[in-house]
Amino acid sequence: MKLQKLIGMSSKSKSKDKNYKKSERKVKKAKREKKIEDKNYDLLILGSGVAGLSAGIYAARYKLKTLIIGKDMGMAAEAPEIENYPGIYGVSGVQLVKKITEHAREMGAEIIYDEIENIEKIEGGFKVKTSTNEFFGKAIIYALGGMKRKLGLENENNFIGKGISYCATCDSRFFKDKIVAVLGGANSAATTSLLLSKYAKKVYLIHRRESLRADPTLIEKLKEAKNIEIIFNHVVKELKGDKRLEAVILENVATGEKREIKLDGIFVEFGYVPNSFLAEKIGVEICEDGRIKVNEDMSTNIEGFFAAGDITSGSNRLDQIITAAAEGAIAANSAYKYLSKK
Ligand SMILES: Cc1cc2nc3c(=O)[nH]c(=O)nc-3n(C[C@H](O)[C@H](O)[C@H](O)COP(=O)(O)OP(=O)(O)OC[C@H]3O[C@@H](n4cnc5c(N)ncnc54)[C@H](O)[C@@H]3O)c2cc1C
Numbered sequence: 001m002k003l004q005k006l007i008g009m010s011s012k013s014k015s016k017d018k019n020y021k022k023s024e025r026k027v028k029k030a031k032r033e034k035k036i037e038d039k040n041y042d043l044l045i046l047g048s049g050v051a052g053l054s055a056g057i058y059a060a061r062y063k064l065k066t067l068i069i070g071k072d073m074g075m076a077a078e079a080p081e082i083e084n085y086p087g088i089y090g091v092s093g094v095q096l097v098k099k100i101t102e103h104a105r106e107m108g109a110e111i112i113y114d115e116i117e118n119i120e121k122i123e124g125g126f127k128v129k130t131s132t133n134e135f136f137g138k139a140i141i142y143a144l145g146g147m148k149r150k151l152g153l154e155n156e157n158n159f160i161g162k163g164i165s166y167c168a169t170c171d172s173r174f175f176k177d178k179i180v181a182v183l184g185g186a187n188s189a190a191t192t193s194l195l196l197s198k199y200a201k202k203v204y205l206i207h208r209r210e211s212l213r214a215d216p217t218l219i220e221k222l223k224e225a226k227n228i229e230i231i232f233n234h235v236v237k238e239l240k241g242d243k244r245l246e247a248v249i250l251e252n253v254a255t256g257e258k259r260e261i262k263l264d265g266i267f268v269e270f271g272y273v274p275n276s277f278l279a280e281k282i283g284v285e286i287c288e289d290g291r292i293k294v295n296e297d298m299s300t301n302i303e304g305f306f307a308a309g310d311i312t313s314g315s316n317r318l319d320q321i322i323t324a325a326a327e328g329a330i331a332a333n334s335a336y337k338y339l340s341k342k
Pocket of ligand 1: 046047048049051052071072073074081083084115117143144146166309311
């Protein structure tokens with residue numbers, strides 16, 4: 001309708017208008033052009049979690065025509081309560097990410113929710129294919145995060161935030177004087193156990209093998225801690241509890257014998273799987289752990305391709321909201337500098 005007005009038509013008169021057909025063609029052309037124009041951006045930000053949204057806030061303030069594409073609010077939205085973002089205290093992850101989303105929109109970034117299927121390097125930038133569309137950007141900020149490996153038990157999701165955690169830095173404080181178990185056998189399981197031992201009265205470190213893969217210095221510290229007990233050759237088979245997690249059933253992997261442990265929480269430390277495959281496909285350099293290798297300014301080995309958040313090798317791999325936001329801001333600043341020179 002707006003386009004019809006633009007070219008001087010009203011819906012009443014259009015059938016009588018001799019030039020209607022010509023005008024209609026003009027409308028279609030204008031629509032088509034608008035559509036195409038809408039698909040061209042200075043900056044495409046892939047990922048609508050904290051890193052992508054923060055990048056969007058900065059990019060829009062640099063007056064870059066910016067589109068953020070994501071599937072959802074990202075991992076922070078899974079946090080029942082955020083306690084470690086400066087100045088923001090006692091809000092849920094969903095509340096915080098909603099605010100950041102509003103903020104990005106308010107600053108002028110466009111946001112769409114769609115599945116990103118492919119990225120292609122083209123002359124002058126990149127083409128991003130989603131399940132319903134294609135977009136073009138002179139630069140990209142890749143902030144697709146990743147997934148914490150889960151236990152894989154049927155009722156696991158029911159206990160997230162109610163006894164099950166995947167982030168000791170975020171949630172240790174909630175287990176003061178409680179009994180907890182840490183699942184895993186590598187450095188992350190060891191450091192999580194040591195951190196929790198400062199809060200909880202008892203920490204079980206449960207590992208499926210007969211020895212840990214952690215650094216020897218960490219293993220020494222685990223042995224020294226009075227409230228940490230290591231249980232080898234066991235896996236969690238069952239989660240029990242009414243409203244919160246109350247106990248787990250362990251199975252001895254050698255004998256099949258089962259036993260129950262009463263506890264208040266478990267921390268799953270099975271690792272992190274970065275969503276870096278779409279970047280890898282176009283030749284972006286990937287670290288051994290699957291994260292995108294970034295320079296100090298969040299640039300990668302591909303010109304015009306920046307990355308931010310949990311997906312990167314930056315911030316000493318401290319996967320937190322504060323580092324995701326900071327990396328998003330740095331990436332946007334770097335993209336702005338890059339585009340200004342073009
Ligand atoms: C349960 C839990 C609790 C946590 N609690 C805290 C806490 O209290 N404090 C704290 O600082 N940190 C916490 N964290 C960590 C924090 O959530 C992350 O560090 C942060 O969210 C990382 O942000 P990101 O934007 O890099 O990645 P993500 O939040 O993972 O965002 C990735 C984005 O990419 C999108 N995406 C991925 N693939 C595609 C695709 N193919 N197409 C379209 N979109 C795609 C997703 O939709 C999402 O928008 C917690 C994490 C978890 C899991």
